[in-house]
Amino acid sequence: MERKIRVLIAKPGLDGHDRGAKIVARALRNAGMEVIYTGLHQTADMIIETAIQEDVDVIGLSLLSGAHMTLFIDVTKLLKKKNMQDVLFIGGGIIPKEDVSVLKKAGVDGVFGPGTHTEDIVVFIKNNVKL
Amino acid sequence: MNDIASKVLKGEPRSVARLITLAENNSPDAAIAMKDIHPNTGEAHVIGITGVMGGGKSTxxxxxxxxxxxxxxxxxxxxxxxxxxxxxxxxxxxxxxxMELAMDEGVFIRSMGTRGMLGGLTSAVYDVVEILDASGKDIVIVETVGVGQAEVDVIKIADSTLVVLVPGLGDSIQTIKAGVMEIADIYVINKADRPDVNQTVAEVKSLVDIDCSNKDRKKPVLTTNARNGEGIKELVNEIKKHKKYLDNSKEFDNKRMRRYEAELIEIIKKRLMNLIFDESKFKEKVESLIYKIFKKEVDPYTAADEILGKILK
Known part of the structure; x- marks a missing residue:
């Protein structure tokens, strides 16, 4: 029985730059994953609700507005609250180095900045997803 | 009762979501849970929505x-x-x-890939309809992939089928061929703010006029503009009217019987293919037969009979 990796790709908050998210979504699709793309302006609650209904294995958020310390961490809190820590949570965008360790400590499993090769994200997911 | 099934019957979203995943992955656990799900289904009105790509089906x-x-x-x-x-x-x-439905507790949305199935559906869709039905949904809507020429399978599962068209595709009715036009219970011309809407309505109506497949019911042709909600109330009324029509005719039971037939075929197909091509029991036999076909020692029909004979005996 082949289990397909299901990934939610979304953009939280007030940020309209979705090219990165779409490129990642495409790359994951081409790697054989089922990618649920929900688009712009998602709240943490919407992201979690969608993740539950779609029963995803991975949540990937893209954020270029600088609000990652609030919005990514809101999502980690909700994941804990809902007992969903088995979901792999990755984030990408313009994220300063000094923030990365704080985000990881808060429960973001992987952080990918500008210049990341899409293949690295695919490999990271395949190595870390809990099916 | 099966644990996940009992949670689904209580409408618990996470169990609903998990059971759908199990069904999608052909897990034996899903088959066990469906034993408890099936007796609790049949109440939901299943609406199938198909039509041209970019016709605004999701909106x-x-x-x-x-x-x-x-x-x-x-x-x-x-x-x-x-x-x-x-x-x-x-x-x-x-x-x-x-997106506007994302936080509504009375709505459950599940996105699915076709996973190799043709016809615009995915093979687990029968299970998913039953799971949503059993979880207490009054209405289950199935949106197919955009329709080309053969994506007509949605009628196997839907009580009411909507075919969505848009104006201005030129001779749009020609581009969606016979089968697709025949499956509609209701025609919807969406994006009705576009020019040429009257012409499209007239074209579809002329098709409806010469359709004599059912003399008790003439298929309605409605216009909507989903972006601003125009015509939606009338459309929902028309869908409800169709449900009432089905309830009062023999057609409803017949439709449901055909749905279970389609589901049964799908399950048997899946299991048979699995047995022949995935289970180690037959793998060697199948490989050697493929080689024999290649070497012209046997023809494909005889080989198929030989495999099926081994299973059915």
Whole structure:
């Protein structure tokens, strides 16, 4: 029985730059994953609700507005609250180095900045997803 | 009772979501749970929505759902998009048009890839309809992948089928061939603010006029503009009218019987293929037969008979 990796790709908050998210979504699709793309302006609650209904294995958020310390961490809190820590949570965008360790400590499993090769994200997911 | 099944019957979203995943992956656990699910189904009105690509199906579904929610109905949505036959991956983007429903507890949306099935559906869709039905949804909407020429399978599962068209595709009715036009219970011309809407309505109506497949019911042709909600109330009324029509005719039981027939065929197909091509028991035999066909020692029909004979004896 082949289990397909299901990934939610979304953009939280007030940020309209979705090219990165779409490129990642495409790359994951081409790697054989089922990618649920929900688009712009998602709240943490919407992201979690969608993740539950779609029963995803991975949540990937893209954020270029600088609000990652609030919005990514809101999502980690909700994941804990809902007992969903088995979901792999990755984030990408313009994220300063000094923030990365704080985000990881808060429960973001992987952080990918500008210049990341899409293949690295695919490999990271395949190595870390809990099916 | 099976644990996950009993939680689904209580309408618990996470169990609903998990059981759908199990069904999608052909897990034996799903088959066990479905034993307890099936007796608790049959109440939901299943609406199938198909039509031209870019016709606004997802937006239309969002608006139809909001109208049903106003009337206090709970809605389940199954949104199907194509799986790439090359990578096996899928980009499921129908939710983008349904964002307003994301936080509504009375709505459950599930995106699915076709996973190799032709006809516009995915083979687990029968299970998913039953799961949503059993979880207490009054309405289950199935959105097929955009329709080309042969995506007509939705009628096997839907009680009411909507075919969505848009104006200005020129001779649009020609582009969606015979089968697709025949499956509609209701025609919807969406994006009705576009020019040429009257011509499209006239074209479809002229098709309806010469259709004598059912003399008790003439198929309605409606116009909507899903972006601003125009015509949605009338459309939902028309869908309800169709349900009432089915309830009062023999057609309803007949439709449901045909749905179970299609489901049964799907399950048998899946199990048989699995048995022949995936289980180690037959693998060697199958490989050696393929080699014999290649060497012209046996023809494909005889080989197929030999495999089926081994299973059925």
């Amino acid at each position: 239309l579904i969002s608006e139809i759902t909001r109208e049903y929610r106003k009337q206090g109905k709970k809605v389940g949505i199954i949104a199907i998009d194509p799986t790439s036959p090359f990578s096996g991956g899928a980009l499921l983007g129908d939710r983008v048009r349904m």
